[in-house]
Amino acid sequence: LQPPHHPENLARRRDDGAPAREILRVVGRLQRGELDARVPLQERWRGSEFTRIAAAFNLLADSLALNQRELEAELERGRGAYEILEQVLNSMPDGLIAISTSGEVIMHNAAAAAVVPLDGELPPAGEWPLVFGLYHGDGKTLYATEDLPLVRAARGESGHGREMLVRNRLLPQGRLLDVTYRPLRRSGELTGGMVVFADVTKRRQDESELLLLRKAVARLNDIVMITEVGQLAAPGSRIVFVNEAFERLTGFSARDAVDRTPEMLYGPRTDPATLERMRKALLRGTAVREELTQYAKDGREMVLEIDIVPLASESGAYTHLISVQRDITARKQAERALLDSDQELKMFSRVLQRTAEAAKRITGQQSLRGTLQEVASQARQVIGCHVAQVSVTTEADWDQAVTAQSLSRRNRTLAYALPLPPVADVHALASRRDGQLLRMTHDQLQAHPLLRGFAGVHDGKPPVRGLLAVTLVDRSGDQIGLVQVLDKEEGEFTERDEYVLQELAHLATTAIENARLFQQIRGFNTSLESRIAERTAELARQEARFRALTEQAPVIVWNVDASGRVTYLNRAWLDLVGGSMEDWLGHKWMQRTHPEDVEEMKVHWQRSRETLQPYVGTRRILGKDGAWHTTSYRAAPVIDEHGAIAFWVGIDTDITELKAIEQALRNSNEELQAFSYSVSHDLRAPLGAIGGFARALEHRVETSADERARHFLTRIHAGVAKMEQLIDAMLS
Structure with missing residues (x-):
């Protein structure tokens, strides 16, 4: 082993510290901002701990470089966005001011700078109202500092629609602003406040003028x-x-x-x-x-x-x-109603005239067949149809019924091959209806199983436009026949046609009874007095029924509920008084009734409530033409399942125009009465002569022993006395 300070050992230690020094050098470069600096990996360090540390360090440097580039890109984008935001804010017509919680202006746009002098050092918040000229909407009262929208926003409050008048050196005339304010927060923490305001001076002026105009137009x-x-x-x-x-x-x-x-x-x-x-x-x-x-x-x-x-x-x-x-709907309706009323009046006058003439012709017949034929002819002409038929039976034996028929020129020319509906079938249908009256349209005829073949088009002949039939009922309530009209000349049969046919049926019934009575008189050779009395009575009934036709023809139809409130009025009422139905419902229709007639109407109505019986009367109604129209009214109660009155159904007939007809009938009665007196006088004269001659003859034979002659004289006196009693009875 060599000592530690041996040169080889020192060289080895220098080689072992080289990686650490290289890493420190790269760290220094990174700290100076050289983000591209990396630790070089040398071959002699492969497999060592320093190699792994250097590789990890290089990865960390790569990550730092990437983050730096992303931050720089984000910063560049932020600068561009800020420039765009600044351009947008300055192009806004509305002003914007943002302050921090300490009162420092963070941001404002050009519109705000044109209203509030923000150049130079900003005064303390307590001086803002006076320095900037911030008033309430009245233009006189300065805002309190704590109430300023910008101060409120900096306190964390928000709001909109606050009006503020700004008058300062920039705006000496003053401008009215609509202010919205809200707080600014960052990560939930209050950082300041912001206001956005719009100049609404012109808009408020326009709105004021527009409001005035709208009020005028609205009224x-x-x-x-x-x-x-x-x-x-x-x-x-x-x-x-x-x-x-x-x-x-x-x-x-x-x-x-x-x-x-x-x-x-x-x-x-x-x-x-x-x-x-x-x-x-x-x-x-x-x-x-x-x-x-x-x-x-x-x-x-x-x-x-x-x-x-x-x-x-x-x-x-x-x-x-x-x-x-x-x-102008009401005006147009009034014009049309006036025209329709004139036409209706003319048409109704013609119908009344024809009915009066028909009554004379029908009652003038003495034979049964002649009466039936006249009834058929008059019914066809008065109602205006192509076919009319009258049938009379005895004890409901329709196979033996006596029938008369009247055809128009068109139907005679067509030479109808199809038979009319069987009388028994039509009578059965009519008998099941209210009022024993049957009215069917062309479509209803075609849909009916018994009548569809009769109603259709056959062999080029035109279809039958409706059927109207009513039973003939005598004074005892027995059904003695049927009158029916078919194929109206124009349109379908109407309610008015029903009433006309009913009255003609009444006349026909009376005439048929008269004809039968005349036959009985001829058969049994009844006395002249009986015939005069019967004829006079029948004429009186005919007159009464004819008057019913003129006085009860339906013109105005109305409904009244159980409390007396009108719930429905037909068009005839509106044509008479004008307005709409809503104008007259409830008790409002009473406004058009003559005050003198109201009490009598209430009495009749109250009596009907108590007796559950119909009530009638006359009253005067003020028309839209300003004239009083006299009407004859009749109302019948409708009873519910509990026996109480559910409502009333009533009709009013304008009888103003019928006064002339009534006067004519009175004149006719006077003439008839004068005729009766004349007849009685003519009968008394020969009776007086007969009585006188009988008494003279009685003086001649009173000494005679001829009992038979005295018996004849006694019978003559008795006959004269009986005849005088009959004449007195007729006059009384």
Whole structure:
């Protein structure tokens, strides 16, 4: 062994420390920022502990170099982002200021610097309101320092919508700001606060003016709609504004309408020609006034008078269309109602005239077959149909029924090959209906198993347009026959046709009974007095029934609930008084009733509540024309399953126009009474002569022994006395 200080041992120790020195040298380079420095791995160190340490150190240096490059790249990106952020902040129209919790300004943009003088040294926070001129929205009250949004944000509070008026050397006139503030935090720790504010001075002025305009427009009763000019052809221009009247009249909300087009209100009866005229006028830049049918959200039809004016910008180009739309539905309905009422009155007058003439012709017949034929002919002409048939039976034996038929010229020309529906079948159907009346449309006839073959088209003959039939009931309540009309000339049979046929059936029943009575009178040779009395009674019944036709023809139909509130009124009421159904429901319809008639109506109604019986009366109703219309009303209670009144069904008939007819009937009664007195006088004269001659003859034969002659004289006196009693009875 050599000593420690031997040169070989010293050289060996120097070689063993070389790796450590190399590592220390590389560490020094790394500390100086030379991140590419690495420990060289020499061949003589292979397999030694230093080799593994150097390799690990090199891996650590590689990792440090990689992290450094990533940090430099991230820093470069951060610089770019900061530059972009600065550009974005300075391009913002809204101002932004951020401060630390100590009150130091961290960041602000150009918009903020134009409002608040941030150049130079920032004053203490307690002086900010006065130095920067920070007032409340009233422009007079300075903000307290602790209430400033920026101070609140630095305390960790947040909020928005705070108004602040800033008036300082930069803004001597002052500007109104809308301020939003929030705290700044880092890793959950409060680091400062930030405010963002927008200049809303012009917007507030515009909003104030717009609010005033909106209030004015909102209180209008007419629709105001503003649309963009856009596309004038279908689907139309985009809606940008509608007022409250639009919502009230159409049922659509403003939200429903905005961004849609006026086409949303169009419907089946919106006239394309009117739309085209409006479009052409607007293309020329001229104002428009048209009447157009449009539809509400619930499908209700409205007629609107529309005024449209194009609105031009400062450059002269048309940008919007302002439309004012006035609801004239009620006016149009009133015009149509007036026209319809006039036509209806004329038509009803003609029907009444024809019915009166029919009554005279029917009651003027004395034979049964002649009566039946006249009833059939008059029913066909009065109602306006192609076929009418009347059948009378004895003891419901329809095989032996006496039948009369009336055909129009068209049906006689067609020479109908098809038989009419069997009378027994029609009578069976009518007898099961309320009021023993049957009304069927063409479609119902085709769907009926017994009548479908009769109703269809056969051999080129036109289809039958409906059937209307009513049973004939005599005074004792027995069904003695059937009257039916078929194939109406225009449209289907109506409720008015039902009432006319019912009254004709009453007349026919009376006439048939008269005819049978005349036959009995001829057969049994009844006395003249009996015939006059029977005829007079029948004429009186005919007059009463005819009056029922004129006074009870349905015009106004209404329902009243158990508490007396009106729940339904038909169109005839609205045609008479105007308005809509909602205007008159409940007790509001009483506003149109004459005050003098109200108490009597209440008495009748209360009596009906107590007795469960119908009630009738007359009243005066104020029409929309300003005139009082006298109506005859009749109401019947509908009883529920518990025996209580569920509601009333009533009708009002305008009898104002029938007064003339009533006067004519009174005149007829007076003439009839005068005729009766005349007949009685003519009968008394010969009776007086017979009585006088009988008494003279009695004086001649009172001494005679001829008992038989005295017996004849006694019978003559008795006959004269009986005849005088009959004449007195007739006059009384």
